[in-house]
Amino acid sequence: MKEKFLDFCITFLQKNNDYSELELKKLRYGLEGIYLTLTKTIIILLVSVILNIFIETLICILLFNIIRYFAFGFHAEKSFHCLLLSLFNFVAIPYVLLKVNNSLVLNIIICLICLVFILIFAPADTVKRPLKDKKKRMKRKVLTFLTGCLYTLLIVFLKNSFISDILVSTLIITVIVINPITYKIFGQPYNNYKKIN
16 A cells, blocks of 8 residues: 555656656655654544544644654654554553543652653654754753653643643653663664764
8 A cells, every 4th residue: 555655656746847766765755754654643543533532642642742852762663663652652551541540649650750761861862863962962851851840730730630641641651762671672772872973
């Protein structure tokens, strides 16, 4: 299916423009990324609809992408691994937390533990995007931590179990994607900036 989609798009683009081989390779690579992101997102949202947590999943994805902008974190090399991890993160974790009646105190404890992990591990770079600049790494660490603190404060002051569960889910997911254990499970190097001369 993916190859048919890519072939169709490239053929269409070639008919309407004059591209070099290198430009076509770049276009194909970009189109493949769009295709994989869209199909993965559709699957995640369909599963969330089946489990009746569609809105929760959407909010969780939004909140996660805000903190991930600063924290960076693990990216799966294989599309299937990405899908499995995304289903676990954006469907399974929120689903479980929404079904369990967590107290405000327990949610705050979980958030504080997550904040400690954020201080230790954020930001987590990748082979393709090593964070070479020490000042930028520190800035991202601080911004990730402050975003995590903001999420924790929202839990405390809003006292809304729905929002609390989503915010707690988001912090747990953040800790998963910046954790060296996740990198190790998927056979990827951690702290890639240290390997650059």
